[in-house]
Amino acid sequence: MTDLTDFLTREGISAELLQEVQDYSATHPVCDELKGRVPVPHYFYYGKKIWEEALAILLSGKNLLLIGDKSTGKNVLAENLATVFGRPIWDISFHVNMDAASLIGTDTFRDGQVQFRPGPVYQCAQEGGFGILDEINMARNEALAVLHSVLDFRHVIDIPGYDRIPLSEDTRFIATMNYNYAGTRELNEALVSRFAVIRMPSIETKNLERLLQEHIPDLTTKYIQQFALLFLDFQKKHEAGELTSKALDLRGLLDSIHLMHRGIPAREALDLGITNKIFDTYEASLIRDLIAARIPSKLKISEVFHS
The missing domain is CATH 1.10.150 (DNA polymerase; domain 1)
Known part of the structure; x- marks a missing residue:
């Protein structure tokens, strides 16, 4: 994370924002078992304005939707954000066959009994991770509906037959989307309203x-x-x-x-x-x-x- 922090300092990112991020990271440590999920970025995202907007959004406890064409750096920025906050990530790649069970979890038969096998959204929510919802507009709206209570003020996962699980306060979701890919669809208004949205510019x-x-x-x-x-x-x-x-x-x-x-x-x-x-x-x-x-x-x- 030090290399990325140094990079952001050289980029002229607000010193106040960077200090807030460092304070947040110091007071919200990650357990040893999850440190392997904190990404080490291969590339850095270039763009002072976008960085400052994204940091402010996540520090405010909001979820983030990155919209942009191919090669605008959506996934690079999402990974960089998890790194600078020192949070573990769960990558969730969407497709047309994605259903609620794929996101939240499902029953499975193990050791002679039925047990709940948690999905990536459930794990991310419990562990206070950053969930990267990649190409979110490739999934069916009915599958994404299960995210509504996760993304809004309720911050819970309600699993039929199981407990109502509150999200860790550290949990954030960063979604990406590109309108130009085959198989994409319009996101429903209720889902979009649960994000702060950044339109990613083409690389200069x-x-x-x-x-x-x-x-x-x-x-x-x-x-x-x-x-x-x-x-x-x-x-x-x-x-x-x-x-x-x-x-x-x-x-x-x-x-x-x-x-x-x-x-x-x-x-x-x-x-x-x-x-x-x-x-x-x-x-x-x-x-x-x-x-x-x-x-x-x-x-x-x-x-x-x-x-």
């Missing part, structure tokens, strides 16, 4: 350059800029309706650069990390044209990385 070029520099430190300055501008090209084409969000694959871009490190030619590496994931031939050809405009066909690895 300067922040993408910083991300590339910090995580691939031997990239040359020229190609830090070129890869950042290439991603910006994808963003502009997406905003103009010429590319789908599939092209906005920041993980794919980073994977491609790591493949270049292994000796894969630059354009081939970008095909493996980005283009080959696009099944529409027109869109794939447009992506290759954008890559060709930024990346020479005979680019030498020595030009991409410092020796």
